[in-house]
């Protein structure tokens with residue numbers, strides 16, 4: 001057993017790995033309820049040693065620790081097993097350790113908030129409402145396409161709206177964060193006057209779990225991720241880079257780092273690019289994100305006026321050309337930057353076609369109403 005590498009040892013217990021990447025192996029973590037493989041076994045060249053680590057529940061160790069944690073062996077037995085003695089069989093019954101994962105708001109809150117979100121999404125598309133039309137035009141001026149606005153369920157809330165007793169949705173452009181089958185937060189981008197009164201541009205519905213990973217669901221099956229500072233920047237970048245292989249996410253602010261629950265979504269990626277604003281908060285965020293994962297690369301802001309992705313886009317920065325060198329080094333054997341970009345274009349075209357179709361159906365319905 002001494003000659004057994006840690007990956008083989010763990011394979012005896014957990015079966016074939018869900019994923020491999022050179023000298024890295026990934027399983028669904030047996031110690032917590034793991035929705036994507038976040039249990040990593042990798043070789044540390046410097047120490048010439050295999051180690052395992054779960055990016056979800058943060059358990060880690062070497063071969064001996066594995067035998068103790070998983071097979072329930074004593075430290076002494078584990079040591080003897082690894083040094084040539086007969087190894088005890090895997091124990092039949094396993095009790096996963098309970099890990100405190102961040103949980104979404106209560107079901108009641110989600111139901112009520114989702115009702116409000118859907119109402120606001122319909123209102124944003126109401127051409128009779130001049131303020132909604134202005135909000136839609138504002139989103140368009142930020143480069144967001146109609147399909148993006150619809151898919152993200154962006155909405156317009158004309159005034160403070162009671163969602164649950166004592167919990168009011170602020171007015172403005174509404175941004176809901178749906179992931180893992182739950183509604184985590186609802187934010188409003190406040191109208192100018194309200195923003196001046198409250199001293200901030202954004203305000204969340206009370207009871208929201210902000211600092212959740214916006215866009216996390218798109219990471220399922222993706223190989224490359226881009227983490228950025230805010231939702232609108234994430235949506236804009238998604239239009240240029242989003243595809244089945246690449247997902248753009250945000251923690252919703254420069255200050256928040258992913259908690260274990262969201263880290264376990266990121267663990268699946270070949271590469272995570274971090275794009276933060278060109279200001280002090282962004283610089284701090286770039287520094288802090290560096291330690292989130294080993295396969296992470298911090299992107300330097302382009303040499304252009306403006307402080308964030310939307311500014312850069314407005315100032316004529318070619319986002320594709322800017323990020324292409326970073327994409328080119330992402331899993332070069334499996335994925336080419338050109339392929340990612342081509343797939344995004346195809347996806348955008350499909351969404352546009354679907355939008356045109358919905359539009360036509362609407363026109364026909366209105367015509368039928370008018371002529372009935």
Ligand SMILES: [Zn+2]
Nearest residue numbers: 029032054057
């Ligand atoms: Zn775990």
